[in-house]
Amino acid sequence: QVQLVESGGGLVQAGGSLRLSCAASGLSFRTYTMGWFRQGPGKEREFVAAHQWSSAMTYYADPVKGRFTISRDNAKNTVYLQMNSLKPEDTAVYYCAASIGGAATLRPSYSYWGQGTQVTVSS
Numbered sequence: 001q002v003q004l005v006e007s008g009g010g011l012v013q014a015g016g017s018l019r020l021s022c023a024a025s026g027l028s029f030r031t032y033t034m035g036w037f038r039q040g041p042g043k044e045r046e047f048v049a050a051h052q053w054s055s056a057m058t059y060y061a062d063p064v065k066g067r068f069t070i071s072r073d074n075a076k077n078t079v080y081l082q083m084n085s086l087k088p089e090d091t092a093v094y095y096c097a098a099s100i101g102g103a104a105t106l107r108p109s110y111s112y113w114g115q116g117t118q119v120t121v122s123s
Contacts, residue, residue: 002026002112004096009117012086016121020081022096022114033099034072034079035110038092038119045095049081050104059104063089086121093118 035050049070093116102109
């Protein structure tokens with residue numbers, strides 16, 4: 001059974017930083033593209049960042065470029081999202097997801113999802 005468990009969310013002031021973690025089990029982690037998505041209040045779930053397993057390329061949504069960094073530790077079956085210079089508009093539930101193939105930035109490419117972790121950025 002595949003499980004993705006996020007952690008590291010919380011309340012932070014604007015300009016602050018958080019690091020999210022996602023521990024994966026039940027899958028061949030190193031052969032999956034790992035992504036982060038978020039869903040803000042009243043909004044659709046949107047792509048944030050992805051780390052493609054085959055090329056090691058990373059992808060970022062425009063609003064987070066230069067502020068967020070995705071990384072992975074295959075030995076620990078864990079993917080991270082370092083979030084710096086946080087803004088109130090980054091407030092959302094952040095979800096970790098795993099994809100065996102397809103476009104790394106698109107939700108339908110992801111087969112497995114975590115339960116999400118809340119990130120709240122106060123102004």
